Amino acid sequence: MLNRLTKLFENNRENLLTVYFTAGYPKLDDTETIICSLDESGANIIEIGIPYSDPLADGPVIQESGMAAIDGGMTLQVLFNQLTDIRTKTQVPLILMGYFNQLLQYGVDKFLDDCVKTGIDGLIIPDLPLMEYEQFYKDKLTQRNISISFLITPQTEESRIHKVDALSTGFIYVVSDSSITGMKTGISSQQISYFERIKSLQLSTPQLIGFGISDRESYLTASKYANGAIIGSAFIKYLKDKNEVDKATADFINLILKP
Amino acid sequence: MIQLSENGYYGSFGGAYIPEMLYPNVKELQENYLSMIYADDFQREFYYLLKDYVGRPTPLYLAENLSAKHNATIYLKREDLCHTGAHKINNTIGQILLAKKLNKKRIIAETGAGQHGVATATVCARMGLECIIYMGAVDIKRQAPNVARMKMLGATVISATSGSQTLKDATNEAIRDWINNPVDTHYIIGSVVGPHPYPDLVARFQSVISEEMKSQLLEATGRENPDLIIACVGGGSNAAGAYYHYLNDLDVRLIAVEAAGEGVYSGKSAATSILGTEGIIHGSRTLLMQTTDGQIVEPHSISAGLDYPGIGPLHAHLITTGRAEAVSVTDENALKAAFELSRIEGIIPALETAHAIHALEDISFKSSDVIVINLSGRGDKDLNTYMEYLDKY
Numbered sequence: 001m002l003n004r005l006t007k008l009f010e011n012n013r014e015n016l017l018t019v020y021f022t023a024g025y026p027k028l029d030d031t032e033t034i035i036c037s038l039d040e041s042g043a044n045i046i047e048i049g050i051p052y053s054d055p056l057a058d059g060p061v062i063q064e065s066g067m068a069a070i071d072g073g074m075t076l077q078v079l080f081n082q083l084t085d086i087r088t089k090t091q092v093p094l095i096l097m098g099y100f101n102q103l104l105q106y107g108v109d110k111f112l113d114d115c116v117k118t119g120i121d122g123l124i125i126p127d128l129p130l131m132e133y134e135q136f137y138k139d140k141l142t143q144r145n146i147s148i149s150f151l152i153t154p155q156t157e158e159s160r161i162h163k164v165d166a167l168s169t170g171f172i173y174v175v176s177d178s179s180i181t182g183m184k185t186g187i188s189s190q191q192i193s194y195f196e197r198i199k200s201l202q203l204s205t206p207q208l209i210g211f212g213i214s215d216r217e218s219y220l221t222a223s224k225y226a227n228g229a230i231i232g233s234a235f236i237k238y239l240k241d242k243n244e245v246d247k248a249t250a251d252f253i254n255l256i257l258k259p
Numbered sequence: 260m261i262q263l264s265e266n267g268y269y270g271s272f273g274g275a276y277i278p279e280m281l282y283p284n285v286k287e288l289q290e291n292y293l294s295m296i297y298a299d300d301f302q303r304e305f306y307y308l309l310k311d312y313v314g315r316p317t318p319l320y321l322a323e324n325l326s327a328k329h330n331a332t333i334y335l336k337r338e339d340l341c342h343t344g345a346h347k348i349n350n351t352i353g354q355i356l357l358a359k360k361l362n363k364k365r366i367i368a369e370t371g372a373g374q375h376g377v378a379t380a381t382v383c384a385r386m387g388l389e390c391i392i393y394m395g396a397v398d399i400k401r402q403a404p405n406v407a408r409m410k411m412l413g414a415t416v417i418s419a420t421s422g423s424q425t426l427k428d429a430t431n432e433a434i435r436d437w438i439n440n441p442v443d444t445h446y447i448i449g450s451v452v453g454p455h456p457y458p459d460l461v462a463r464f465q466s467v468i469s470e471e472m473k474s475q476l477l478e479a480t481g482r483e484n485p486d487l488i489i490a491c492v493g494g495g496s497n498a499a500g501a502y503y504h505y506l507n508d509l510d511v512r513l514i515a516v517e518a519a520g521e522g523v524y525s526g527k528s529a530a531t532s533i534l535g536t537e538g539i540i541h542g543s544r545t546l547l548m549q550t551t552d553g554q555i556v557e558p559h560s561i562s563a564g565l566d567y568p569g570i571g572p573l574h575a576h577l578i579t580t581g582r583a584e585a586v587s588v589t590d591e592n593a594l595k596a597a598f599e600l601s602r603i604e605g606i607i608p609a610l611e612t613a614h615a616i617h618a619l620e621d622i623s624f625k626s627s628d629v630i631v632i633n634l635s636g637r638g639d640k641d642l643n644t645y646m647e648y649l650d651k652y
Binding site: 054056059060077102126128151 | 431435438440442538539541542553554
């Protein structure tokens with residue numbers, strides 16, 4: 001059975017623009033506005049970050065946006081409440097990104113049920129071990145038709161890449177460089193050869209390249225070697241101190257998509 | 260039997276909940292640590308350095324005045340006499356040798372009180388490796404002498420300015436550094452926390468404490484086992500070392516002393532075993548202080564080394580199964596105990612250790628009991644804090 005995410009990959013496998021934003025940032029109630037504006041401006045997939053106090057894989061930009069969101073009152077329950085009617089507004093594929101402790105405290109089953117209720121298509125949980133997913137959660141996600149995307153990095157061994165390919169049901173999140181999010185800009189020749197290596201493996205799951213994708217140039221370069229790219233920190237930075245988030249969101253996407 | 264499972268769990272606590280970026284490094288350690296650290300040449304060098312460089316074995320001292328006051332036989336395991344002033348160096352010696360075996364060129368570490376930072380900077384100087392220490396901005400202020408020592412030893416000290424700016428945040432920053440430098444860097448975690456195999460690795464290096472206690476007690480009392488072992492627990496490395504060879508000797512009571520801060524329920528506390536719930540912190544499933552939404556809560560303790568919102572998975576297991584008894588001691592009582600030990604035994608303990616001393620007032624025991632308190636560190640680094648209270652105690 002297809003969900004909005006897997007259906008997208010069936011129909012379109014090029015230059016897919018995925019944009020990450022932190023739920024509750026800049027303001028608690030911006031969630032729906034940002035999602036709709038991203039969709040209308042041409043983003044193909046939206047990754048909603050659940051703010052976390054200790055986001056180990058993320059850099060300072062995302063951590064600070066998360067702290068601001070938590071201080072502003074964002075919780076997982078608030079987020080699901082905000083998303084109750086989102087499917088009457090947009091059919092863009094929606095992914096939740098969060099750390100495993102947040103799911104554990106909310107209750108994994110309740111979390112997955114609320115994903116179904118609100119129309120979430122996929123998950124990224126960077127600190128959920130592959131083995132634990134396979135053993136305890138794979139069936140739960142499959143039953144609910146929720147996709148999951150695991151990460152690979154330049155250091156991931158080939159045998160493990162194939163394991164990630166076998167277990168990922170959304171896309172493979174190709175981490176562009178050995179770094180936390182938002183640290184580097186531009187793409188080096190070393191990174192290009194890593195992208196080529198991954199491309200040559202002809203994996204069965206679509207791939208999106210993320211980390212260090214910050215502008216039109218890096219988005220287009222990354223998209224040559226995968227099905228698209230993911231932008232996060234650059235968008236969060238752009239939103240800082242903007243009063244009209246819908247306009248700021250549209251402006252940012254235009255900078256990426258319009259020549 | 261208390262035993263680590265193949266996947267790194269003590270009961271239901273432990274494991275390795277890490278982002279993919281850390282996976283190759285952690286897996287390399289998981290696959291190699293036991294064979295490397297139990298190789299003959301490793302063991303020889305480890306014990307040589309512990310003896311001639313650290314000054315081991317540390318004495319097991321019969322504290323007669325403390326014993327008279329509390330009406331029991333109380334020994335102090337003098338880890339404060341280790342080179343650099345605390346037990347932390349037992350682990351850093353082991354891990355720097357391991358880093359060498361793994362061909363790493365660059366060492367990173369987190370530190371709270373600064374003792375682990377100093378112990379790491381020390382072994383890096385001795386082995387000629389680059390050393391970067393992450394320390395919370397708040398801790399840099401309250402542990403200034405240790406910051407100066409690290410710098411003198413050639414380390415770079417980086418201030419962690421995120422979150423509560425204490426040990427939790429220094430640990431986050433160190434982990435991020437490791438993500439950014441995956442090939443040439445070894446992360447020397449200072450406590451029995453973090454993803455598997457760190458809790459086990461650090462416990463094994465610290466286990467020299469209880470290994471020595473066994474033979475020293477046998478000589479002093481005619482039996483290897485005390486009735487009680489008391490140790491303070493932040494992450495829990497000194498306690499893990501003091502308990503290690505007694506974990507399965509059920510006649511030995513294990514007392515884990517946590518920091519109650521301004522009072523367990525004051526909102527300013529670090530008493531994790533009481534305030535904590537099961538969750539994940541720094542890659543390990545354990546007890547931690549968190550909100551119902553899973554956000555990690557900022558702890559409080561006057562002692563930087565106990566100011567941590569989690570405890571090592573071994574301790575979570577020991578406490579939840581009843582093998583260890585958790586006690587919590589307030590800032591004020593720790594200060595009181597620090598002054599008392601200084602005045603009656605002539606030993607100025609670290610603030611962390613002072614919590615363990617005060618536990619004598621909080622637990623019951625018999626006058627025939629033999630008690631060992633792990634005197635994990637000395638108080639030089641805390642003199643600024645102690646001087647503020649000189650008139651009060």
